[in-house]
Amino acid sequence: MAWRIPLADIDFNEEELHAVEEVIKSKWLTMGAITQQFEKNFSEFTGIKHAVAVTNCTAGLHLALAALGVGPGDEVIVPSLTFVATSNAVRYTGAEPVFADINSENDLTISPEAIQSQITPRTKAIIVMHYGGYACNLERVLEIARDYHLYVVEDAAHALGSSLNGVHLGGWGDVGCFSFFSNKNMTTAEGGMVVTNNDHLAEKVRLLRSHGMTSLTWDRHQGHAWSYDVVELGYNYRIDEIRSALGAVQLKKLPSNNRKRHSFTEHYRQLMGQKVPEVIVPFLDHRGESAHHIFPIILPENSDRVRVMEKLKQSGIQTSIHYPPIHLFRYYQQSDLNYHLPLTENVARRELTLPLFPGMQVQDVTLVVDALREALV
Numbered sequence: 001m002a003w004r005i006p007l008a009d010i011d012f013n014e015e016e017l018h019a020v021e022e023v024i025k026s027k028w029l030t031m032g033a034i035t036q037q038f039e040k041n042f043s044e045f046t047g048i049k050h051a052v053a054v055t056n057c058t059a060g061l062h063l064a065l066a067a068l069g070v071g072p073g074d075e076v077i078v079p080s081l082t083f084v085a086t087s088n089a090v091r092y093t094g095a096e097p098v099f100a101d102i103n104s105e106n107d108l109t110i111s112p113e114a115i116q117s118q119i120t121p122r123t124k125a126i127i128v129m130h131y132g133g134y135a136c137n138l139e140r141v142l143e144i145a146r147d148y149h150l151y152v153v154e155d156a157a158h159a160l161g162s163s164l165n166g167v168h169l170g171g172w173g174d175v176g177c178f179s180f181f182s183n184k185n186m187t188t189a190e191g192g193m194v195v196t197n198n199d200h201l202a203e204k205v206r207l208l209r210s211h212g213m214t215s216l217t218w219d220r221h222q223g224h225a226w227s228y229d230v231v232e233l234g235y236n237y238r239i240d241e242i243r244s245a246l247g248a249v250q251l252k253k254l255p256s257n258n259r260k261r262h263s264f265t266e267h268y269r270q271l272m273g274q275k276v277p278e279v280i281v282p283f284l285d286h287r288g289e290s291a292h293h294i295f296p297i298i299l300p301e302n303s304d305r306v307r308v309m310e311k312l313k314q315s316g317i318q319t320s321i322h323y324p325p326i327h328l329f330r331y332y333q334q335s336d337l338n339y340h341l342p343l344t345e346n347v348a349r350r351e352l353t354l355p356l357f358p359g360m361q362v363q364d365v366t367l368v369v370d371a372l373r374e375a376l377v
């Protein structure tokens with residue numbers, strides 16, 4: 001469908017084309033010097049010591065948990081109001097995801113009190129997700145983690161360019177994971193990055209990313225190694241040079257694109273307050289810098305979301321829902337645990353995500369808010 005205003009759009013031009021062309025001409029396509037440079041740039045940009053590029057964020061979350069030694073018999077506390085990859089990654093390790101509720105309809109991130117109430121002797125780690133690029137209450141989560149000797153993994157898929165107290169998100173916990181899927185603030189088509197300030201963990205993630213092998217094909221091509229040993233049961237979660245080349249270009253564009261997202265978000269907030277004051281705009285009092293990945297709103301209790309989405313669609317405006325809660329998916333309902341997460345369930349019924357991307361125009365924001373006002377009548 002050709003949308004008048006799509007939900008998201010990528011910012012690609014000649015630079016990305018040129019970068020990809022150069023890789024193809026070089027004839028070295030799998031992980032090598034360009035990936036190393038991309039990782040270095042990413043580490044400098046975020047200020048986090050190690051950056052390990054991977055095939056996608058889901059693989060990154062799996063690697064993070066595997067490197068932390070999470071496995072069968074362990075529990076990992078996760079939000080339910082997130083993309084299903086957050087909890088699937090826990091299941092890949094044989095551990096059990098345990099869902100915790102969010103803070104409120106104004107702060108859609110995981111609640112520290114809810115985390116604390118779910119801790120058992122089997123709890124090994126907490127995964128937080130910085131919804132929309134807005135930091136969760138990291139100070140409190142880290143305090144709980146310290147008190148109960150738990151690891152913290154940050155699902156920072158929404159948070160590239162987000163920081164709190166000057167520290168980039170993803171760099172607060174033990175490990176952070178970013179996504180470069182095509183609707184994210186920067187894209188490599190599929191792709192992701194695992195970050196950590198811990199040397200040992202970084203080494204382990206690198207090893208597990210490539211079959212647990214002690215050398216890469218690239219090292220052997222460079223003449224730095226001629227054979228290898230396999231010291232862990234690893235995976236093939238490698239990125240490639242084409243995607244890393246795209247990533248390097250996209251990372252350069254990210255600060256200016258995030259500024260545009262910020263300015264459209266401000267415009268939305270102003271207009272929503274004037275034209276549809278009955279709608280809740282979450283994160284108005286958020287702390288730190290947000291990457292403004294998406295623009296979520298919470299519709300009034302009595303509104304019919306499907307009808308609103310349909311009306312917006314008739315005006316050519318694409319919307320989405322972030323997220324259908326994970327604990328209500330059929331697959332996750334097969335678990336013995338019976339969850340009732342009232343805030344998550346309430347917000348998930350009422351949440352609507354409006355278009356937000358760097359290439360939109362100020363008048364698009366006005367058009368969306370006007371169409372929303374009509375749709376709510």
Ligand SMILES: Cc1ncc(COP(=O)(O)O)c(C=O)c1O
Nearest residue numbers: 056057058083085157179180181
């Ligand atoms: C919060 C969250 N976590 C994880 C992922 C998984 O990312 P990827 O598609 O790169 O595996 C996504 C992607 O949409 C996401 O939004």
